[in-house]
Amino acid sequence: FSDFRMISLLTYTLKNLPNTSKWALRFCMRPLSSSSQLQAAAASQTKSKKTLAKPNIRNIVVVDGVRTPFLLSGTSYKDLMPHDLARAALSGLLHRTSVPKDVVDYIIFGTVIQEVKTSNVAREAALGAGFSDKTPAHTVTMACISSNQAMTTAVGLIASGQCDVVVAGGVELMSDIPIRHSRKMRKMMLDLNKAKTLAQRLSIISKFRLNFLSPELPAVSEFSTSETMGHSADRLAAAFAISREEQDEYALRSHSLAKKAQDEGLLSDVVPFKVPGRDTVTQDNGIRPSSLDQMAKLKPAFIKPYGTVTAANSSFLTDGASAVLIMAEEKALAMGYKPKAYLRDFMYVSQDPKDQLLLGPTYATPKVLEKAGLTMNDIDVFEFHEAFSGQILANLKAMDSDWFAQNYMGRKAKVGLPPLEKFNNWGGSLSLGHPFGATGCRLVMAAANRLRKEGGQYGLVAACAAGGQVFSICFTCVTDKTSYL
Amino acid sequence: RVGHDLAPEQQATNRNSVLKIINCEIRFLTGYICRSFTRSSALLTRTHINYGVRGDVAVIRINSPNSKVNTLSQELHSEFMEVMNEVWSSSQIRSAVLISTKPGCFIAGADLNMLNSCTTSQEVTQISQEAQKMFEKLEKSTKPVVAAINGSCLGGGLELAISCQYRIATKDKKTVLGSPEVLLGILPGAGATQRLPKMVGIPAAFDMMLTGRGIRADRAKKMGLVDQLVEPLGPGVKPPEERTIEYLEEVAITFAKGLADKKITPKRDKGLVEKLTSYALSIPFVRQQIYKKVEEKVRKQTKGLYPAPLKIIDVSLYPILQHLSCFFPLSRTFGELAMTKESKALMGLYRGQTQCKKNKFGAPQKEVKQLAVLGAGLMGAGIAQVSVDKGLQTILKDTTLPALGRGQQQVFKGLNDKVKKKTLTSFERDAMFSNLIGQLDYRGFEKADMVIEAVFEDLNLKHRVLKEAEAVIPDHCVFASNTSALPIGEIATVSKRPEKVIGMHYFSPVDKMQLLEIITTEKTSKDTTASAVDVGLRQGKVIIVVKDGPGFYTTRCLTPMMSEVIRILQEGVGPKKLDSLTTSFGFPVGAATLVDEVGVDVAKHVAENLGKEFGERFAGGSLEMLQQMISKGFLGRKSGKGFYIYQEGVKNKNLNSDMDSILASLKMPSQPDVSSDEDIQYRLVTRFVNEAILCLQEGVLATPTEGDIGAVFGLGFPPCLGGPFHFVDLYGAQKIVDRLRKYEAAYGKQFTPCQLLVDHANNPNKKFYQ
Secondary structure, eight states: OOOEEEEOOOOOBSSOOSOOHHHHHHHHHSOOSOHHHHHHHHHHHHHHHHHHSOTTSOOEEEEEEEEOOOEETTSTTTTOOHHHHHHHHHHHHHHHHOOOGGGOOEEEEEOSSOOGGGSSHHHHHHHHTTOOTTSOEEEEOBTBTHHHHHHHHHHHHHHTTSOSEEEEEEEEOTTSOOOBOOHHHHHHHHHHHHOOSHHHHHHHHTTOOGGGGSOBOOOOBOTTTOOBHHHHHHHHHHHTTOOHHHHHHHHHHHHHHHHHHHHTTOOTTBOOEEOTTSOEEOSOSOOOOOOHHHHHTSOOSSSTTTOOOOGGGBOOBEEEEEEEEEEEHHHHHHTTOOOSEEEEEEEEEEOOTTTSTTOHHHHHHHHHHHHHTOOGGGOOEEEEOOSBHHHHHHHHHHHTOHHHHHHHSOOSSOOOOOOGGGBSBTBOHHHHOBOGGGHHHHHHHHHHHHHHHHTOSEEEEEEEETTTEEEEEEEEEBOTTSTTO | OOOOSOOOOGGGGHHHHGGGGOOOOOOOTHHHHHHHHHSTTTTTOOSSEEEEEETTEEEEEEOOTTOSSOOBOHHHHHHHHHHHHHHHHOSSOOEEEEEEOSTTEEEOOBOHHHHHTOOSHHHHHHHHHHHHHHHHHHHTOSSOEEEEEOSEEETHHHHHHTTSSEEEEEOOTTOEEEOGGGGGTOOOTTTHHHHHHHHHOHHHHHHHHHHOOEEEHHHHHHHTSOSEEEOOOOOSSSOHHHHHHHHHHHHHHHHHHHHHTTSSOSOOOOOHHHHHHHHHHTSHHHHHHHHHHHHHHHHHHHTTOOHHHHHHHHHHTHHHHHOSOOHHHHHHHHHHHHTSHHHHHHHHHHHHHHHTTSOTTOOOSSOOOEEEEEOOSHHHHHHHHHHHTTTOEEEEEOSSHHHHHHHHHHHHHHHHHHHHTTSSOHHHHHHHHTTEEEESSOTTGGGOSEEEEOOOSOHHHHHHHHHHHHTTSOTTOEEEEOOSSSOHHHHHTTOSOGGGEEEEEEOSSTTTOOEEEEEEOSSOOHHHHHHHHHHHHHTTOEEEEEEOSTTTTHHHHHHHHHHHHHHHHHTTOOHHHHHHHHHHHTOSSOHHHHHHHHOHHHHHHHHHHHHHHHGGGGOOSOTHHHHHHHHTTOOBGGGTBSSEEOOTTOOSOEEOTTHHHHHHHTOOOOOGGGOSHHHHHHHHHHHHHHHHHHHHHTTSSSOHHHHHHIIIIIHOOOGGGTSHHHHHHHHOHHHHHHHHHHHHHHHOGGGOOOHHHHHHHHOTTOOSOO
């Protein structure tokens, strides 16, 4: 499973949003360069003002967000259950934001591989984290963009006036997965349950065969195509003629940037987690910058023996949870919060789950930009979900190709490349890890935190997911200069 | 609503249906002309092969000009030799990759025109020998050659590939490896008989060579026929097909390097079962027993009518007897086979089939996107199945929910059987099944581009549904009638727009039988015909287009033969004996069994109708027999009883002893001078053939080719005879006329040869196929 990343566009709304012409003017100030650019920018700003804050729709903000450290599966979280991790994220959020529990109207979590005992993991985690039992909670699933779906569900609830305060998050625990009895065995057990007499029971048992005992694992492959995601990524890389070396280099970049961000303390969304019976976990443990030589020694993981996707240039199985606090702007202001970002235009698109399974960001990025009335150049911070190096590089190549745009996207010209210096600067899923259900919130918080740190206005998040679906979102940074101060 | 069709059952075409596997197309003579005058500068102006060097790997790219496929023609052969000689003599080159840059085709086989233009077996022998020499050199090459296979790799193409040191194939649906020579009545003449058994084991090799079965890439990998697979790629920065071939080449180059550097070994790890099998087969006694068993089985199946399979078994023994280089005997057998009547007949069928897969009426003005089928019986559901699985949106309408449900289930089962055979995924099945909309009313018919009715064979009913449909369908919508005998002109009498009415006669079971007989009336417009042919081709059918008339072509040919069947039964020949006489003549299904399959009621209905139209020529047996059978409920397979008893799950069918009294009551004396086994066979066949030729004479048939294809693919006429017209050409019109005259003397007008046949007998130079 790989998620796609969300694209976040952050507009620097200097104050609030109600779009008076005053604000439009302020917008114009920002791009300082040449006059023609200025005009263009002015135009786009005017547009963005129109789209980014929509008339008659409430402004929705992310107050803050946290996540547990993301750990390699089978390490310190291995004895937990998913709701334990989710609870840790919720507690962390409560602690970070000091939001009164009874203010929260609703809780939504995303997850992919469901633990059967806690199929509504949102509710179990919320109760355990001490939220009011009067606060409803539900769980959503949309492969690797499940927590994105949780966030946009929250946006919908707030925008429609149903709620003011929603907690959205996601969790994944790959250390333990539900392995089932085979269908035949299950059927036999169910029949046995219903059998009333000994004779009936014996006759059912007599049908038992040894192969009934072979277990059934959760599918690792795409249901519609029976192809695993790594295999698809390898084919995608080949389709775009991306070499093994390029992929390894990109993976190394991700790990190096993540390491740097970790060392500099930039990953401020991470909250420590005291694991019962173990030490307190304080940081991600999958960040391992290696050398190209060492990476070159690995064998292909999916297409053997000549493929290019390896363990080193793929995201790894990860345990982790994340949560964000989303509010209607006026509610946040009334409560005295200084929100981090406005959640603006978002969209989901989907395409062929076979050959374009991981190519979604290429499709979603221009669409969400157009919806927001922005261009690639306006964006200050890109956070793309890194399922595989090859997938990121293929998307970059596709965005840079007129041929692809014309033949597959129905566009006249290419989408254009996001500048690499603005791209996943604090590492990505390849290095930080990728707990399927939790990555979406991490991407949004990374973008929001980067905007603050780097002083940008617009962020763009994009994430791909199994089933050929993609999520992308534009958002606007709320800066210290705003009236909230 | 069942089986209102005169088509024989599925096994009817077991043998000839394999013909469809051959994807190779007949190559036209285009390439030949250039060559003679470019010979001197052949080095610079190769037309079939382009060759370059990447590092120390030679990349040899094949792409024959002006053809959809690559075939092993003489020019390709000599250009390939030239290039290989350069590769072998160059010190810079250490290995080579052999690849085709033609989409969907590696090499589809030998150039059939080359074979057909040979007039003596010596010429064919020569061709085979040259190919063998080349492949042997290739096999012994010290510089490894990697065959990179994308698309069809058949016949000579496969023989070339298995002479290389390594094979990499794309896992594409179009990539098929096979030895279809047997289907053309010849044998693999360039080494497959020797190399295949070594490579994939004797059982698998015989299976490939004796059935002509095409092997898909993933199975080929499991069998050891290819060493690596490459997945087809999706969109990138160029068209997927183009990039896939490029990628295949890149992968092949790395393997070629690896082989040259001895980092990769071409040997394959064999599984335990495989090892045991090959050990067992290394014991001469076991091997001989297996050959004997295979031969017995082949003899039983071919009834001695097809020489090629036995010869394939024979020549496969050569390497074991003499070890290697048994060029000459093998090539000589190849040459001899190519000259047999059977081979000529089969090759003729193959060419005919290719022709009947083209739309000579051109593209229709409006492509059919929405189809509607009236009647969810066996035929209707079958038509729906072959439409939805090609992505055609189809409405299936019936009048009652149970009838509709049965039809929907039939479609689902047809698709699901493919899932069980792993030719479809369950997901693909679901997507196809969602193209089917079952309903009881005419909702949505206003958007239909074509309606095919498959309701019961009753003129009034057909009139009613036509009127009902015409009340809702748009102006451009074609109304096609699936009927085996009702004249289309009569159905069209109630139509407001007879130019849009056409006949589409499918054969049961629709998903197995390849033939579609399209019937045009004088009023049918050309665009309507083009549209019907287009839909038929999309449904994967082989199509003949005939003129309207009682029984059209297929039913009309079959009916006099059926009449003779009844007479022969009345004369005291038992159903079992009759079946064995007909199958040993080459019919896939015995004549008595055929009546059971068709349905006794249907047979009687048709016989009566056509009897009225054609009078004495269609007489012979007494319809009373069919009438009595119907009154006793012996309707054939569908009612469980006919001449035989049919039981679910029982393989060997027994004679229906209750038929004895019926047969006894209608017994007629036989005429000894026309009742030998051979006479009985010829009485059946000559009536069939005579009627077919009359159809051509009367213009019901446009071409002899369509007559042959219709007879073989629709009615199971012996494929080894090539269809009625090939049969007359190959066996001589005079001999057939002589037979007919002899039977005419005994039975009268039913055997009077038609004028066209007499013309051919009078002039030995006159042939249906020049």
